[in-house]
């Protein structure tokens with residue numbers, strides 16, 4: 001099928017490349033010229049395992065193209081994905097200006113033929129109808145432009161004005177395993193009221209639904225859930241809010257464990273074995289971050305507020321997380337007492353392993369607070385240190401390896417559980433430090449091994 005993906009970030013580029021990989025003809029549109037230039041040369045502007053490989057094979061097979069020209073994408077695609085960012089506004093609500101620009105842009109470039117316009121971005125509930133309206137506005141603007149020169153007349157909209165449908169197809173991929181998740185989704189949600197549009201979306205995803213590209217082909221077909229627009233939009237927010245709340249829950253229990261002397265890793269195992277609870281997302285630590293949990297939970301709280309409903313549980317999940325993001329600081333103060341004049345080394349900067357994404361990373365709060373308290377901050381991150389993607393980072397000296405990081409530090413904080421951190425030479429690192437304190441912000445390291453290496457080991461809730 002012919003596909004256009006507008007916005008080539010973590011979601012759009014992965015979606016475009018994976019759809020091209022399974023045989024569709026894809027044009028990816030982005031208004032960032034630098035990115036488009038890079039992608040045309042076969043390079044991915046983001047670090048995502050497996051992405052460069054499938055991009056390059058799709059380029060070679062001629063299944064994918066990159067452009068800044070939205071009109072080329074819109075006329076190519078029978079299915080048009082909107083995959084631009086929806087970052088948070090200071091009020092907590094979602095900033096939908098990029099979606100708005102793209103929806104109008106699609107309308108302004110529709111040139112006949114039935115199109116399915118797909119909201120892949122996470123958008124506030126009700127956005128499906130709003131996008132339809134904006135596309136219609138775009139069509140009207142197009143008509144006005146055509147008649148410009150004389151007085152802008154309000155002529156009847158062109159015949160094809162109604163020849164599109166809007167579908168909500170929320171994305172559930174995780175950064176760091178985005179390609180895997182796209183080929184192995186737990187479910188595909190399709191919200192909309194047009195059977196024709198839903199059928200086209202089912203055809204698009206058929207190879208994924210039938211597990212042709214899954215790592216385990218013996219699994220049953222991927223469930224496809226067809227819903228109305230608003231329910232699909234709500235599923236996305238509810239899923240992220242549930243997962244974030246689950247983490248806040250385990251962090252709350254971890255803090256109680258700290259006080260009563262229980263071990264949260266054993267507690268999480270014990271409750272996770274209950275199939276009604278499940279073992280995933282019970283990893284206690286320094287809180288959830290990233291480009292989506294914080295903004296999506298806040299946006300849902302904001303939506304509830306708009307309807308006069310106070311989402312108390314979600315607000316509590318957010319406030320537990322805000323406190324948790326500073327738990328490493330508390331532990332550092334307990335171990336070192338005064339932080340002024342001390343040097344603290346951060347193992348990891350990104351909000352989770354296997355990504356280069358620093359958006360709303362707990363490391364950023366830590367750097368800011370440590371600086372405020374007069375500590376010097378150094379960091380080593382397997383990706384940020386090596387790719388030089390240090391833009392926007394201030395108040396931190398980025399080291400090129402873990403031993404340089406340890407050298408002269410009074411404490412280390414493991415912020416991101418990169419696999420590489422499981423087999424560093426910790427005994428050597430401890431010797432290089434002024435005080436060998438290890439705050440394991442992800443409960444990732446083995447406490448006994450750390451003690452044998454010479455560290456005072458402090459986990460979260462253990």
Ligand SMILES: NC(=O)C1=CN([C@@H]2O[C@H](COP(=O)(O)OP(=O)(O)OC[C@H]3O[C@@H](n4cnc5c(N)ncnc54)[C@H](O)[C@@H]3O)[C@@H](O)[C@H]2O)C=CC1
Nearest residue numbers: 007008009010011030031032084085086098121122171175
């Ligand atoms: N990052 C993630 O893991 C996930 C993100 N989402 C949602 O997907 C959406 C996209 O998120 P990301 O991919 O992380 O965003 P991103 O910020 O990485 O990428 C957005 C892209 O859109 C481009 N763009 C902005 N305005 C444009 C325009 N007018 N025309 C063409 N391109 C334009 C930007 O240049 C950028 O490349 C958001 O709504 C997010 O909540 C959903 C699931 C997972």
Ligand SMILES: O=C(O)[C@H]1O[C@H](OP(=O)(O)OP(=O)(O)OC[C@H]2O[C@@H](n3ccc(=O)[nH]c3=O)[C@H](O)[C@@H]2O)[C@H](O)[C@@H](O)[C@@H]1O
Nearest residue numbers: 171172173174175247281282283287288289290292351352
């Ligand atoms: O909407 C989105 O953007 C995505 O948000 C999350 O994916 P992602 O943010 O990439 O990463 P997660 O693995 O969910 O981790 C999010 C945060 O929670 C933290 N976390 C996760 C799991 C856990 O047990 N404990 C914990 O503290 C991580 O360290 C990280 O800071 C969801 O898992 C995806 O399904 C969703 O599509």
